[in-house]
Amino acid sequence: MKIHLMGSDQRIVRCARVSFGKDEEVDRERDTRLIKYLLQHRHASPFEHVVIAFEGSRELWLSILNKLPSPAVQVYYSGGYLWVNLRNYINAVELFPPEVEGLLCERLPATTAIMRGKEPDGYSTDTAYMKERRETSSGWVGLVDSLELGTDMDYYAFVVECPLFVARQWHRHRFGSYNEVSRRYVS
Numbered sequence: 001m002k003i004h005l006m007g008s009d010q011r012i013v014r015c016a017r018v019s020f021g022k023d024e025e026v027d028r029e030r031d032t033r034l035i036k037y038l039l040q041h042r043h044a045s046p047f048e049h050v051v052i053a054f055e056g057s058r059e060l061w062l063s064i065l066n067k068l069p070s071p072a073v074q075v076y077y078s079g080g081y082l083w084v085n086l087r088n089y090i091n092a093v094e095l096f097p098p099e100v101e102g103l104l105c106e107r108l109p110a111t112t113a114i115m116r117g118k119e120p121d122g123y124s125t126d127t128a129y130m131k132e133r134r135e136t137s138s139g140w141v142g143l144v145d146s147l148e149l150g151t152d153m154d155y156y157a158f159v160v161e162c163p164l165f166v167a168r169q170w171h172r173h174r175f176g177s178y179n180e181v182s183r184r185y186v187s
Contacts, residue, residue: 005104016043075089
């Protein structure tokens with residue numbers, strides 16, 4: 001089974017601290033405490049920036065949808081892949097194939113350990129703070145990561161120093177940000 005993951009333990013922390021502008025800093029001990037706090041207090045939005053895509057049939061997708069404990073959990077199907085963000089995965093972990101959990105343990109060691117009530121042994125970081133930077137008339141947009149599998153569900157993670165709508169237009173986002181109504185992006 002092909003499984004793709006966009007994100008890291010650090011990505012969750014970066015998204016939680018986005019309004020402080022200190023997302024380049026890495027303090028593993030402090031960061032794992034933040035992940036633990038976010039999970040315990042159900043602050044879900046930072047987990048939405050980690051995206052999982054795995055090969056699966058429509059039948060598997062429909063089976064998962066039929067068993068979901070909450071209609072708030074979203075799982076998408078496109079191009080032979082099931083797509084779910086980490087927040088939704090956490091809320092329905094028992095419905096997904098064990099191979100997905102295996103990859104998450106490998107690529108998100110701190111988060112998966114904390115989810116199980118254990119002390120984290122590792123901590124994963126983003127491969128780059130910013131892979132590409134583009135200047136716009138309103139500021140800059142920096143691509144952090146992308147998950148592109150040739151389906152209609154391509155995902156992008158980016159940092160911005162410009163209005164959010166400019167960044168979203170530049171990346172041609174198909175889905176709105178869950179945080180756009182917060183005061184997080186207001187100066």
